[in-house]
Amino acid sequence: MTRRKHRKSFACGHRGLGQTCQACRQATQRQQQAVHPQRLQQQQKQRWRDSFKDDPIDLTGLPKHIVRQARQVLQKLDQGIHYKHLQDIRWHGDRSVVRIPLGRNYRLLCHISGQALQPYAVLSHEAYNKYARGTRR
Ligand SMILES: [Zn+2]
Structure with a gap:
Protein backbone atom coordinates (compact mmCIF):
# COMPACT_ATOMS: atom_id res chain seq x y z
CA MET A 1 0.00 0.00 0.00
CA THR A 2 1.51 3.32 -1.02
CA ARG A 3 0.58 6.64 0.42
CA ARG A 4 0.61 9.33 -2.17
CA LYS A 5 1.66 12.80 -1.13
CA HIS A 6 -1.02 15.27 -1.69
CA ARG A 7 -0.49 18.84 -2.51
CA LYS A 8 -2.11 21.03 0.07
CA SER A 9 -3.67 24.39 -0.37
CA PHE A 10 -2.12 26.94 1.97
CA ALA A 11 -3.80 29.98 3.41
CA CYS A 12 -1.72 32.16 1.07
CA GLY A 13 -3.34 30.56 -1.93
CA HIS A 14 -0.29 28.58 -3.09
CA ARG A 15 -0.39 24.84 -3.31
CA GLY A 16 2.41 22.55 -2.25
CA LEU A 17 3.83 19.88 0.02
CA GLY A 18 5.08 20.27 3.57
CA GLN A 19 4.02 22.10 6.68
CA THR A 20 4.31 25.61 5.32
CA CYS A 21 4.27 27.12 1.85
CA GLN A 22 7.62 26.72 0.14
CA ALA A 23 6.90 29.46 -2.40
CA CYS A 24 6.31 32.02 0.34
CA ARG A 25 9.35 30.84 2.30
CA GLN A 26 11.56 31.37 -0.76
CA ALA A 27 10.06 34.77 -1.47
CA THR A 28 10.78 35.88 2.10
CA GLN A 29 14.37 34.65 1.82
CA ARG A 30 14.89 36.53 -1.43
CA GLN A 31 13.55 39.66 0.21
CA GLN A 32 15.91 39.32 3.16
CA GLN A 33 18.88 38.75 0.87
CA ALA A 34 18.06 41.68 -1.36
CA VAL A 35 20.33 44.56 -0.41
CA HIS A 36 18.83 47.98 -0.40
CA PRO A 37 21.00 50.37 -2.48
CA GLN A 38 20.81 53.02 0.23
CA ARG A 39 22.05 50.58 2.84
CA LEU A 40 24.92 49.50 0.59
CA GLN A 41 25.96 53.12 0.15
CA GLN A 42 26.00 53.64 3.91
CA GLN A 43 28.09 50.50 4.37
CA GLN A 44 30.57 51.69 1.76
CA LYS A 45 30.82 55.10 3.45
CA GLN A 46 31.36 53.44 6.82
CA ARG A 47 34.04 51.15 5.34
CA TRP A 48 35.74 54.19 3.80
CA ARG A 49 35.71 56.01 7.16
CA ASP A 50 37.03 52.92 8.93
CA SER A 51 39.84 52.49 6.41
CA PHE A 52 41.55 55.65 7.74
CA LYS A 53 42.21 53.91 11.05
CA ASP A 54 44.76 51.68 9.31
CA ASP A 55 46.75 54.56 7.82
CA PRO A 56 50.13 55.32 9.42
ZN1 LIG B 1 2.42 30.72 -0.37
Missing part, protein backbone atom coordinates in the same frame (compact mmCIF):
# COMPACT_ATOMS: atom_id res chain seq x y z
CA ILE A 57 49.44 59.04 9.04
CA ASP A 58 46.28 61.13 8.96
CA LEU A 59 44.74 61.12 5.47
CA THR A 60 41.27 62.31 6.43
CA GLY A 61 39.85 65.28 4.57
CA LEU A 62 41.86 64.61 1.40
CA PRO A 63 40.26 63.87 -1.98
CA LYS A 64 39.63 60.17 -2.54
CA HIS A 65 42.08 59.76 -5.40
CA ILE A 66 44.84 61.40 -3.32
CA VAL A 67 44.09 59.09 -0.40
CA ARG A 68 44.41 56.08 -2.72
CA GLN A 69 47.64 57.37 -4.21
CA ALA A 70 49.06 58.15 -0.78
CA ARG A 71 48.25 54.64 0.42
CA GLN A 72 50.05 53.12 -2.56
CA VAL A 73 53.16 55.17 -1.79
CA LEU A 74 52.94 54.45 1.93
CA GLN A 75 52.69 50.75 1.19
CA LYS A 76 55.78 50.91 -0.98
CA LEU A 77 57.68 52.80 1.69
CA ASP A 78 56.52 50.26 4.26
CA GLN A 79 57.89 47.47 2.08
CA GLY A 80 61.21 49.28 2.16
CA ILE A 81 61.19 50.16 -1.52
CA HIS A 82 63.74 52.86 -1.98
CA TYR A 83 62.12 55.87 -3.52
CA LYS A 84 63.48 56.80 -6.94
CA HIS A 85 64.91 60.23 -7.64
CA LEU A 86 65.40 60.86 -3.98
CA GLN A 87 67.76 63.71 -4.86
CA ASP A 88 65.10 65.51 -6.90
CA ILE A 89 62.48 65.40 -4.24
CA ARG A 90 64.73 66.21 -1.32
CA TRP A 91 63.60 69.44 0.15
CA HIS A 92 66.13 72.22 -0.19
CA GLY A 93 64.93 73.95 2.97
CA ASP A 94 65.53 70.92 5.10
CA ARG A 95 67.70 68.11 3.69
CA SER A 96 66.24 65.57 6.06
CA VAL A 97 62.84 65.96 4.47
CA VAL A 98 61.60 64.38 1.24
CA ARG A 99 58.42 65.38 -0.57
CA ILE A 100 56.76 62.85 -2.80
CA PRO A 101 54.25 64.32 -5.25
CA LEU A 102 50.69 62.98 -5.06
CA GLY A 103 48.82 64.15 -8.10
CA ARG A 104 49.54 67.71 -9.08
CA ASN A 105 48.45 69.44 -5.91
CA TYR A 106 49.56 67.31 -2.99
CA ARG A 107 52.84 66.33 -1.39
CA LEU A 108 53.61 63.50 0.97
CA LEU A 109 56.30 64.69 3.39
CA CYS A 110 58.74 62.16 4.83
CA HIS A 111 61.67 62.39 7.17
CA ILE A 112 64.79 60.59 6.08
CA SER A 113 66.04 58.36 8.83
CA GLY A 114 69.00 56.35 7.62
CA GLN A 115 67.86 54.51 4.48
CA ALA A 116 64.21 54.63 5.45
CA LEU A 117 61.62 57.27 4.77
CA GLN A 118 59.36 58.10 7.67
CA PRO A 119 56.11 59.59 6.33
CA TYR A 120 54.56 62.25 8.53
CA ALA A 121 52.05 64.36 6.60
CA VAL A 122 50.20 64.97 3.35
CA LEU A 123 49.88 68.63 2.47
CA SER A 124 48.11 70.37 -0.35
CA HIS A 125 50.25 72.47 -2.64
CA GLU A 126 49.09 75.70 -0.96
CA ALA A 127 49.52 74.38 2.56
CA TYR A 128 52.91 73.03 1.60
CA ASN A 129 54.06 76.38 0.21
CA LYS A 130 52.95 78.16 3.35
CA TYR A 131 54.72 75.55 5.45
CA ALA A 132 57.88 75.76 3.33
CA ARG A 133 57.99 79.55 3.52
CA GLY A 134 57.68 79.45 7.28
CA THR A 135 60.52 76.99 7.83
CA ARG A 136 62.94 77.90 5.05
CA ARG A 137 66.20 79.33 6.29
Whole structure:
Protein backbone atom coordinates (compact mmCIF):
# COMPACT_ATOMS: atom_id res chain seq x y z
CA MET A 1 0.00 0.00 0.00
CA THR A 2 1.51 3.32 -1.02
CA ARG A 3 0.58 6.64 0.42
CA ARG A 4 0.61 9.33 -2.17
CA LYS A 5 1.66 12.80 -1.13
CA HIS A 6 -1.02 15.27 -1.69
CA ARG A 7 -0.49 18.84 -2.51
CA LYS A 8 -2.11 21.03 0.07
CA SER A 9 -3.67 24.39 -0.37
CA PHE A 10 -2.12 26.94 1.97
CA ALA A 11 -3.80 29.98 3.41
CA CYS A 12 -1.72 32.16 1.07
CA GLY A 13 -3.34 30.56 -1.93
CA HIS A 14 -0.29 28.58 -3.09
CA ARG A 15 -0.39 24.84 -3.31
CA GLY A 16 2.41 22.55 -2.25
CA LEU A 17 3.83 19.88 0.02
CA GLY A 18 5.08 20.27 3.57
CA GLN A 19 4.02 22.10 6.68
CA THR A 20 4.31 25.61 5.32
CA CYS A 21 4.27 27.12 1.85
CA GLN A 22 7.62 26.72 0.14
CA ALA A 23 6.90 29.46 -2.40
CA CYS A 24 6.31 32.02 0.34
CA ARG A 25 9.35 30.84 2.30
CA GLN A 26 11.56 31.37 -0.76
CA ALA A 27 10.06 34.77 -1.47
CA THR A 28 10.78 35.88 2.10
CA GLN A 29 14.37 34.65 1.82
CA ARG A 30 14.89 36.53 -1.43
CA GLN A 31 13.55 39.66 0.21
CA GLN A 32 15.91 39.32 3.16
CA GLN A 33 18.88 38.75 0.87
CA ALA A 34 18.06 41.68 -1.36
CA VAL A 35 20.33 44.56 -0.41
CA HIS A 36 18.83 47.98 -0.40
CA PRO A 37 21.00 50.37 -2.48
CA GLN A 38 20.81 53.02 0.23
CA ARG A 39 22.05 50.58 2.84
CA LEU A 40 24.92 49.50 0.59
CA GLN A 41 25.96 53.12 0.15
CA GLN A 42 26.00 53.64 3.91
CA GLN A 43 28.09 50.50 4.37
CA GLN A 44 30.57 51.69 1.76
CA LYS A 45 30.82 55.10 3.45
CA GLN A 46 31.36 53.44 6.82
CA ARG A 47 34.04 51.15 5.34
CA TRP A 48 35.74 54.19 3.80
CA ARG A 49 35.71 56.01 7.16
CA ASP A 50 37.03 52.92 8.93
CA SER A 51 39.84 52.49 6.41
CA PHE A 52 41.55 55.65 7.74
CA LYS A 53 42.21 53.91 11.05
CA ASP A 54 44.76 51.68 9.31
CA ASP A 55 46.75 54.56 7.82
CA PRO A 56 50.13 55.32 9.42
CA ILE A 57 49.44 59.04 9.04
CA ASP A 58 46.28 61.13 8.96
CA LEU A 59 44.74 61.12 5.47
CA THR A 60 41.27 62.31 6.43
CA GLY A 61 39.85 65.28 4.57
CA LEU A 62 41.86 64.61 1.40
CA PRO A 63 40.26 63.87 -1.98
CA LYS A 64 39.63 60.17 -2.54
CA HIS A 65 42.08 59.76 -5.40
CA ILE A 66 44.84 61.40 -3.32
CA VAL A 67 44.09 59.09 -0.40
CA ARG A 68 44.41 56.08 -2.72
CA GLN A 69 47.64 57.37 -4.21
CA ALA A 70 49.06 58.15 -0.78
CA ARG A 71 48.25 54.64 0.42
CA GLN A 72 50.05 53.12 -2.56
CA VAL A 73 53.16 55.17 -1.79
CA LEU A 74 52.94 54.45 1.93
CA GLN A 75 52.69 50.75 1.19
CA LYS A 76 55.78 50.91 -0.98
CA LEU A 77 57.68 52.80 1.69
CA ASP A 78 56.52 50.26 4.26
CA GLN A 79 57.89 47.47 2.08
CA GLY A 80 61.21 49.28 2.16
CA ILE A 81 61.19 50.16 -1.52
CA HIS A 82 63.74 52.86 -1.98
CA TYR A 83 62.12 55.87 -3.52
CA LYS A 84 63.48 56.80 -6.94
CA HIS A 85 64.91 60.23 -7.64
CA LEU A 86 65.40 60.86 -3.98
CA GLN A 87 67.76 63.71 -4.86
CA ASP A 88 65.10 65.51 -6.90
CA ILE A 89 62.48 65.40 -4.24
CA ARG A 90 64.73 66.21 -1.32
CA TRP A 91 63.60 69.44 0.15
CA HIS A 92 66.13 72.22 -0.19
CA GLY A 93 64.93 73.95 2.97
CA ASP A 94 65.53 70.92 5.10
CA ARG A 95 67.70 68.11 3.69
CA SER A 96 66.24 65.57 6.06
CA VAL A 97 62.84 65.96 4.47
CA VAL A 98 61.60 64.38 1.24
CA ARG A 99 58.42 65.38 -0.57
CA ILE A 100 56.76 62.85 -2.80
CA PRO A 101 54.25 64.32 -5.25
CA LEU A 102 50.69 62.98 -5.06
CA GLY A 103 48.82 64.15 -8.10
CA ARG A 104 49.54 67.71 -9.08
CA ASN A 105 48.45 69.44 -5.91
CA TYR A 106 49.56 67.31 -2.99
CA ARG A 107 52.84 66.33 -1.39
CA LEU A 108 53.61 63.50 0.97
CA LEU A 109 56.30 64.69 3.39
CA CYS A 110 58.74 62.16 4.83
CA HIS A 111 61.67 62.39 7.17
CA ILE A 112 64.79 60.59 6.08
CA SER A 113 66.04 58.36 8.83
CA GLY A 114 69.00 56.35 7.62
CA GLN A 115 67.86 54.51 4.48
CA ALA A 116 64.21 54.63 5.45
CA LEU A 117 61.62 57.27 4.77
CA GLN A 118 59.36 58.10 7.67
CA PRO A 119 56.11 59.59 6.33
CA TYR A 120 54.56 62.25 8.53
CA ALA A 121 52.05 64.36 6.60
CA VAL A 122 50.20 64.97 3.35
CA LEU A 123 49.88 68.63 2.47
CA SER A 124 48.11 70.37 -0.35
CA HIS A 125 50.25 72.47 -2.64
CA GLU A 126 49.09 75.70 -0.96
CA ALA A 127 49.52 74.38 2.56
CA TYR A 128 52.91 73.03 1.60
CA ASN A 129 54.06 76.38 0.21
CA LYS A 130 52.95 78.16 3.35
CA TYR A 131 54.72 75.55 5.45
CA ALA A 132 57.88 75.76 3.33
CA ARG A 133 57.99 79.55 3.52
CA GLY A 134 57.68 79.45 7.28
CA THR A 135 60.52 76.99 7.83
CA ARG A 136 62.94 77.90 5.05
CA ARG A 137 66.20 79.33 6.29
ZN1 LIG B 1 2.42 30.72 -0.37
